[in-house]
Amino acid sequence: MDTAVAAGNDGSDFPQADSSAMAGAAAWPKHSEARERLLQTASDLFYREGIHSVGIDRIIAEARVTRATLYRHFPGKEQLVAAYLLGEDTALRDSIAAAVASIPPDKILDAILEGIADDIGRHHTRGCPFINAAAEFPDPTSEVRRIVDEHRRWFRSSLEQALESAGHSSPKAGAASLVLLRDAALVGGYLDGVEATRAAFIRTAKTVLAAD
Amino acid sequence: MDTAVAAGNDGSDFPQADSSAMAGAAAWPKHSEARERLLQTASDLFYREGIHSVGIDRIIAEARVTRATLYRHFPGKEQLVAAYLLGEDTALRDSIAAAVASIPPDKILDAILEGIADDIGRHHTRGCPFINAAAEFPDPTSEVRRIVDEHRRWFRSSLEQALESAGHSSPKAGAASLVLLRDAALVGGYLDGVEATRAAFIRTAKTVLAAD
DNA sequence: TCCAAGATAGACAGATCGTTCTATCTTGTC
DNA sequence: GACAAGATAGAACGATCTGTCTATCTTGGA
Numbered sequence: 001m002d003t004a005v006a007a008g009n010d011g012s013d014f015p016q017a018d019s020s021a022m023a024g025a026a027a028w029p030k031h032s033e034a035r036e037r038l039l040q041t042a043s044d045l046f047y048r049e050g051i052h053s054v055g056i057d058r059i060i061a062e063a064r065v066t067r068a069t070l071y072r073h074f075p076g077k078e079q080l081v082a083a084y085l086l087g088e089d090t091a092l093r094d095s096i097a098a099a100v101a102s103i104p105p106d107k108i109l110d111a112i113l114e115g116i117a118d119d120i121g122r123h124h125t126r127g128c129p130f131i132n133a134a135a136e137f138p139d140p141t142s143e144v145r146r147i148v149d150e151h152r153r154w155f156r157s158s159l160e161q162a163l164e165s166a167g168h169s170s171p172k173a174g175a176a177s178l179v180l181l182r183d184a185a186l187v188g189g190y191l192d193g194v195e196a197t198r199a200a201f202i203r204t205a206k207t208v209l210a211a212d
Numbered sequence: 213m214d215t216a217v218a219a220g221n222d223g224s225d226f227p228q229a230d231s232s233a234m235a236g237a238a239a240w241p242k243h244s245e246a247r248e249r250l251l252q253t254a255s256d257l258f259y260r261e262g263i264h265s266v267g268i269d270r271i272i273a274e275a276r277v278t279r280a281t282l283y284r285h286f287p288g289k290e291q292l293v294a295a296y297l298l299g300e301d302t303a304l305r306d307s308i309a310a311a312v313a314s315i316p317p318d319k320i321l322d323a324i325l326e327g328i329a330d331d332i333g334r335h336h337t338r339g340c341p342f343i344n345a346a347a348e349f350p351d352p353t354s355e356v357r358r359i360v361d362e363h364r365r366w367f368r369s370s371l372e373q374a375l376e377s378a379g380h381s382s383p384k385a386g387a388a389s390l391v392l393l394r395d396a397a398l399v400g401g402y403l404d405g406v407e408a409t410r411a412a413f414i415r416t417a418k419t420v421l422a423a424d
Numbered sequence: 425t426c427c428a429a430g431a432t433a434g435a436c437a438g439a440t441c442g443t444t445c446t447a448t449c450t451t452g453t454c
Numbered sequence: 455g456a457c458a459a460g461a462t463a464g465a466a467c468g469a470t471c472t473g474t475c476t477a478t479c480t481t482g483g484a
Contacts, residue, residue, distance in 0.1 A: 034431065050348050052264035055471055066432055068475085073430095077472065131339075131399055132347035136262050138338060152403060176412035177419075179404070180396035187343055187395045191364060200388035207389075207423045208416060246461065267441055278462055280445080285460095289442065 035073045038063045043084040047129050051081055051136050078143060081133070085147045088129045089154075096158055105165040112162060113205050116182055117198045120189030128186035155179065168209075177208045247285045250275045255296040259341055263293055263348050293345070294355050300341045301363045308370055317377040324374060325417050328394055329410045332401030340398035367391065380421075389420045 031039075041063035045054045056077060060070055074080045095115070103111045126132070130148045137144040159178050163171035181204055188197035243251075253275035257266045268289060272282055286292045307327070315323045338344070342360045349356040371390050375383035393416055400409035 032430070049350050050264065052262065053348065056473085057470075066434075067473085068433090069431065071473070075473095126350060127343075127347060131343070131403070134403055135339060135344035135347035136265065138261050148403065156404075173412070173415065176408065177416040180393060180400055180409075180412055180416055183399045184392035184396040187399065188392055191343070191346055191360065192368075192391070196388065197392075200385070200392055203385065204389040204392055204420060208419055211419045211423065244460070268443085269440075278464075279443085280463090281461065283443070 031073075034063075034065050034069050038065045038070060038073065039080070039083055039087065042080050043087055046081060046084050047088075047132070048126060051133060082143050082147055085129065085133060085144065085151070089147065089151045092151075093154065100162070105162075106167075108162045109166050109209065112159070113178075113202060116185055117202055120185050120198065120201075121194040124186055125190065125194070127190035128183065131183065131186065152179070155182070174209065178205060181205050181208070244285075246275075246277050246281050250277045250282060250285065251292070251295055251299065254292050255299055258293060258296050259344075260338060263345060290355060294359055297341065297345060297356065297359045297363070301359065301366075304363075305366065312374070317374075318379075320374045321378050321421065324371070325390075325414060328397055329414055332397050332409065332413075333406040336398055337402065337406070339402035340395065343395065343398065364391070367394070386421065390417060393417050393420070 038059070042054075042059045045059060045062065056067070056070065059080075060067055070080070074083065096112070099111050099115065100108060130151055133144055134148050137148075139145065156175050156179050159175035160171045163174045163178075168174050181201055185197060185201040188201070250271070254266075254271045257271060257274065268279070268282065271292075272279055282292070286295065308324070311323050311327065312320060342363050345356055346360050349360075351357065368387050368391050371387035372383045375386045375390075380386050393413055397409055397413040400412070
């Protein structure tokens with residue numbers, strides 16, 4: 001697998017996304033270079049190879065940090081996994097916020113759909129990080145699952161808002177359908193091929209939007 | 213989790229499925245009771261808890277077989293995983309074949325959709341075994357992924373055939389959309405709740421079918 | 425220069441992992 | 455009864471797992 005398509009905290013690409021959000025990110029507390037290298041490496045490995053398949057030894061070797069550095073910044077592996085997922089969540093939230101800030105309400109849905117279609121070919125080529133993590137963490141009370149659930153709640157409600165501001169007649173039902181299709185696009189892009197999935201996703205989503 | 217909903221080789225329930233197929237199954241070569249107990253236990257654990265999270269020790273302890281028995285029947289863990297997936301595949305194929313044999317062509321699609329909607333609440337409550345396995349096995353050349361791919365090819369083509377025999381105008385496009393929605397139903401049933409997902413799935417699928 | 429924060433290089437511990445193997449027992453068939 | 459197939463009860467192996475810890479070095483700011 002080509003490292004150029006590795007997932008990390010580089011977010012999804014949405015058409016016409018404004019890069020001014022990146023300037024805002026510079027105001028965040030700055031973590032050490034080693035910590036960032038660690039988290040980036042772990043995130044890549046977790047997304048590309050799965051979470052339980054990748055051990056601490058592998059992560060620190062590839063990140064070129066020591067064990068002590070890892071445990072200094074993260075109390076345990078599960079917290080490292082949580083940080084990976086929160087990174088993915090933040091990146092997508094930033095992308096959606098940027099798109100909403102720069103695209104008129106009547107165009108935002110198309111932009112989101114295009115963004116999803118683009119994402120499955122450019123970044124999330126190994127499925128959805130949240131769905132994949134949920135496959136490996138069956139315990140609904142775990143922190144991983146809490147993050148997954150919160151992410152999905154946010155995404156659904158973002159779609160509802162977009163549908164509402166676009167004047168859609170049933171934003172809740174429309175969002176429910178689009179969440180289904182988003183999930184399916186990520187799974188299908190990984191397992192059935194990007195091009196065919198992209199076409200089916202767009203066509204089906206348009207059908208759904210046109211039906212209301 | 214209630215063991216009554218644990219996945220295994222008991223297939224999906226499809227409405228009006230004919231139980232005469234169960235009689236046919238009795239003609240198959242009979243495996244030993246220990247082997248069947250082992251495979252059933254492993255399948256339950258793999259589905260409920262994930263594949264890499266469940267070790268050989270756990271499986272043999274819960275199946276009440278020994279290590280030697282396990283390795284006598286399966287050359288390695290990966291072959292046990294393959295057998296689990298093939299069991300899931302066979303069960304679904306049997307269910308679809310039974311439905312096709314007993315339900316008229318103009319009703320088969322509704323039956324399949326109802327079957328999927330029923331399945332996510334009764335059996336596959338922890339997502340799709342194939343999607344979950346693919347999350348844990350990123351190597352496209354592995355046997356696990358070969359089985360997943362073959363399963364998905366079969367399912368897609370079954371939908372195409374059903375759409376064609378029901379007189380649908382574009383069976384390929386329709387099947388592509390329904391595959392998306394089937395994937396999404398299994399993911400959504402696990403992560404977002406069965407009732408809401410079921411309703412959205414049926415409604416969206418009906419929209420898709422009515423659009424052509 | 426001093427000091428704190430954070431990095432490095434490991435060693436260590438107990439547990440688990442998947443696989444291989446030996447010895448013995450059990451069961452069904454001839 | 456003899457025998458083969460398949461079961462049992464482990465032991466052993468080398469590797470890996472996650473987390474804990476010590477000693478020392480490095481860097482930036484006061």
